[in-house]
Amino acid sequence: MSVATRTTFRHGDLRAALLRAGIELASSGGPDAVVLREATRRAGVVPNAAYRHFADRAALLEAVSNVAQGYVADAMEEALAASPEPSSSQDAARARLRAVGTGYLTFARRSPGLFRAAFSVPAALTGKDDAEKAGRGGRTPFQLLTAALDALVDAGVMPEANRPGAEFLAWSAVHGLAMLAIDGPLREMPEDVTSRLGQRVIDMVEHGFEVPPRGSPAPHP
Amino acid sequence: MSVATRTTFRHGDLRAALLRAGIELASSGGPDAVVLREATRRAGVVPNAAYRHFADRAALLEAVSNVAQGYVADAMEEALAASPEPSSSQDAARARLRAVGTGYLTFARRSPGLFRAAFSVPAALTGKDDAEKAGRGGRTPFQLLTAALDALVDAGVMPEANRPGAEFLAWSAVHGLAMLAIDGPLREMPEDVTSRLGQRVIDMVEHGFEVPPRGSPAPHP
């Protein structure tokens, strides 16, 4: 709760203050809790002032979403830093993908409100390379993912033929699990169960990539 | 637009009318478009009348969500019916899982608003066996999925050891892709690209299940 009182007419950096308030709100309550009037209240400013810095509520929410995606990127880099020294370059590549997934899932678990603000927002997934979505390391979650997949190919772990579109498959699997863990049937489950499940999803992603389509191609129009 | 005018004081079946209006609203605009007042307007009734049938807006939305999940189940059964005659019992089991995934994705594509009303709603994933969520066939999407996985085990396609929790992995992958296809980077892509991607996700799910964890189990705390 930051109820700022201000003596000058000018605020100084209202845009940043609104953004910060928006993030607070999203933290506890998700995207729907990002209420324009409340944000201005916390910034110690009249509601309309927000319109000097954001076109409308949706614009504020989008800004919050971008920052939150930056946090996700941070969580990924953190997970990568925390992973043990790999013994081979193949293991390194695998560890990298694993860190990306783990960071994503950990963040979703730790800050469900921000996570939903990051990804459960109209057009949150568009502009995946937008610099606004980058973390401290300067890269967006999607960029970290694609880089990890590229490394997997370079290390010879993933056949090059499987590479195109692979980021969508990987993201799908991990994102879906995150949703289940946040407000699906996995919500009440203890941390270790879901984290084990997370590792299995990542395994699935890895194996799904490694194994070439085999036997009769599934018949469908 | 159903602007019903009514001559009697009693409405007859207001609850159903509100539900129908809610579904219309969700169809075009997703869960946020399910506005209590608008629903009552369409039912030709004063706003407060809704409170005789739903505790609050959230309750109405939940009812809409349940119906929408029933539609998803219908789409799955439809996809199953449309799939070609399998030559072996293994193929039959595979086709069944594929139909579940395909139905899910097709529905998401065809009715994004309803899809989000079905699954992007607080607590939409809880009570997965709730009869309210069943389709015409009497089964919920989750039940269809678990049945398909069980069949996969029975047919010997999936090792029994991989079965526990498999529904979460499968659901994760397919749901994540659906989100990407609805309002992610895949939104603008042509139908056939995403449907091919959908088949790949399902391949990934299948292969991820078939391949036993191999090599050194990933080291992590």
Added chain:
DNA sequence: ATGTCAACGTGGACGATGTCCACATAGGAA
């Protein structure tokens, strides 16, 4: 047939929200 009662709708109100318009003010550029 009549009277009673609970289910159902109505009417009016309240506080909250997003957004618009016209106005005030400040602080740097000219």
Added chain:
DNA sequence: TTCCTATGTGGACATCGTCCACGTTGACAT
């Protein structure tokens, strides 16, 4: 010093969810 533009203010409006008190009605027991 003057003036212009970016920045906040004040007040207003429509809409929304929800609450409370009040009519209305049909079914059912007498």
